[in-house]
Amino acid sequence: MKFLQSLENVATPANGLATTAGAIVSPVFHYFYGTNRQDILIVLIFIMVLDWITGISAAKKDQTYSSEYGLSRIPRTLFLLALPAVANLLDKVMGTPGFLFYGVTFGLIYHTWTSLTANAHRSGWPVPKSIVNLVGSEIKAKAERAARKDYK
Template identity: 30%
Template sequence: MKHNTDTLWVSITGGGISSIAYLLGGIDKLLIAFVILMVLDYLTGVAAAIYDKKVSSKSAFKGLMKKGAMFSLVIVATQMDIILGNEGQFIRYAMLMFLIGTEGISLIENLGRLDVKLPKFLSDKFIQLKDDHDKFVK
């Protein structure tokens, strides 16, 4: 008798992905943009460290921990929207826009370390998304 483990694998991965999507408030264009910028920021950070000859596994791990903390902020914002009854997900959207701005600025800084020239309007847009950094808690 042949056992099929595909059903178990599909159940585990499907359940895991569904749980993550629920916690993050669903998978929409804003979340996808955030994840893309997050991955690009991490990759360009590693590339800049290689370029500067300052590669450190400790720094890379610290960067991954920061990315995980950002996801926890999205989860908290989503839960706040649920508690407050915000059907429009206002807090989640605001948090994602702030994090996209932060990741975009970091990406531009990494590209600058790689000697890549960028138009000023691009950095201005990310700064606009991030708002004034001094208004937020570090």
């Protein structure tokens, strides 16, 4: 009897809604991104979050932060998250299992990594000299963009 009473806290409308949402979203996620690809997508999302954090810090440091610029980054981020899904669907159509998906996803990870590293350097955070040299062109491009008046 005690066991059944403890289920009252589990069988709630909120838990039922969350379970239903998960049952609907999971197959859609697997259709668009493929199965067993959660780890690489988590890496991509994690790096994007770090890029946002370092970008906000760098923009505040050089006083180029504006809410309009920050809000314009939301559609860009959603677009970047859609690219691996498009690549996966193209892989399905062309019969290339994962070739485009992994190529696009690793390309996005590398691009976002250079951006977050340049932002961290602009923020004054400790970045090894060898890494700064590797992303020097991105650091220069971000500094030039921040110096333009139309950027603010």
